[in-house]
Amino acid sequence: MFQQTIGSRIDFDGVGVHRGLPVRLSLLPAEINTGIVFHLSDASGVLHEIPAVSANAALMDLSTVVGDPRGAHVATIEHLMSALYAMGVDNVVIQIDANETPIMDGCAALYIASIEEAGVVSQPAKRRYLRVLKPVSVEMNGARAEYRPHNGTRFEIEIDFANAAIGRQVYHADLTAERFARDLAKARTFGFMADVERLWAAGYALGSSLENSVVIADDGRVINPDGLRFADEFVRHKTLDAVGDQALAGVRVLGCYRSYRGGHKMNALALQALLADRRAYEIVEMPSRRVDPVRHAPLVAVAAPAYGPQTL
Known part of the structure; x- marks a missing residue:
């Protein structure tokens, strides 16, 4: 019921799956109500703050991108975001020196293991x-x-x-x-x-x-x-x-x-x-209040090729 951040700084190094360029990414503990925010340092040393929210997301097929795809942006954030969301991390600053997160081994396992090692810390503010x-x-x-x-x-x-x-x-x-x-x-x-x-x-x-x-x-x-x-x-x-x-x-x-x-x-x-x-x-602020139950009927569809290009 309370907001959470990570217990200590976490560093990652790797390459981006699409551009193939080296990238260094760091997760930093953040204050209450910060949310998930990327701090992107571009080649000229300018810092761009890009909140990871739907309003900043570009509609892309191959990956999830926040920011301006023609300017300051961070791509392929979905694996990192899934780990933070699943682990209940509400507030974190993500420092990154490239336009794409490191792919690691193509999943979220290393992110999960690293967050578990650093720990998740409760903060004195109600979660929404x-x-x-x-x-x-x-x-x-x-x-x-x-x-x-x-x-x-x-x-x-x-x-x-x-x-x-x-x-x-x-x-x-x-x-x-x-x-x-x-x-x-x-x-x-x-x-x-x-x-x-x-x-x-x-x-x-x-x-x-x-x-x-x-x-x-x-x-x-x-x-x-x-x-x-x-x-x-x-x-x-x-x-x-x-x-x-x-x-x-x-x-x-x-x-x-x-x-x-x-x-x-x-x-x-x-x-x-x-x-x-x-x-x-x-x-x-209270997740436990009940709502009317909903019967989850199966989706009905015929076999066909999947929509759109797939994630790589």
Whole structure:
């Protein structure tokens, strides 16, 4: 019920998955009501403060970006944001010296382990929650996403690929720090060999490798020597991304987020639609007050290629 920050500074070094450039990132404890804020130092030494909130998010397919994509921005923030959100960190300053976070091994596991080691500290201010009051949905190109009332923070994610290595996969669960660390944090980003040359030509996936991505060959095989970490690692990673994208609400969300064939753009559109409808939510400080139960009927869809380019 109270706001939280991290117990000490945490440093990370690596490369960005898309630009392939070295990056140093540091998490610093922050005062109450700071929120999650990126402090980006550009090449000229100018410091840009970019709050990680929906109003600052660009609508992108390949990753989650805050700031101006043509100017000061930070890309591929979804794995870090998912770890902070799952661990209940409300206030932190993120110092970064490049326009993209380090990809590490393509998931959120190292972020989780480092936050656990530093500790999470309670602060003397009540946490705010956004409680979903009525359904809000968006649809585009056969993809669908919606928020519905729910007693807790729940994710119901479904993917459906024609590729035999993936097919149809579903992950449904209420979010807790323990469940995120166990079920989702180790699920890696993924992509297709058939898309590699197109992405390289566009200046993306330059830092991608078998060490940080699950790669699917043209014949449908997973080519990583060690295979998958979970039989349904693909939908688990999509859920990890959805957790990170929901963190851009700026407050904890009490509701169920459901998506079918979604991705970063659909996640962003759904959150924007929710925040734009003032009748669809309320801001509260007590997460335990009950609302009318909602029956979660399954989404009905036919098998089809997934919407949009996939995260790498």
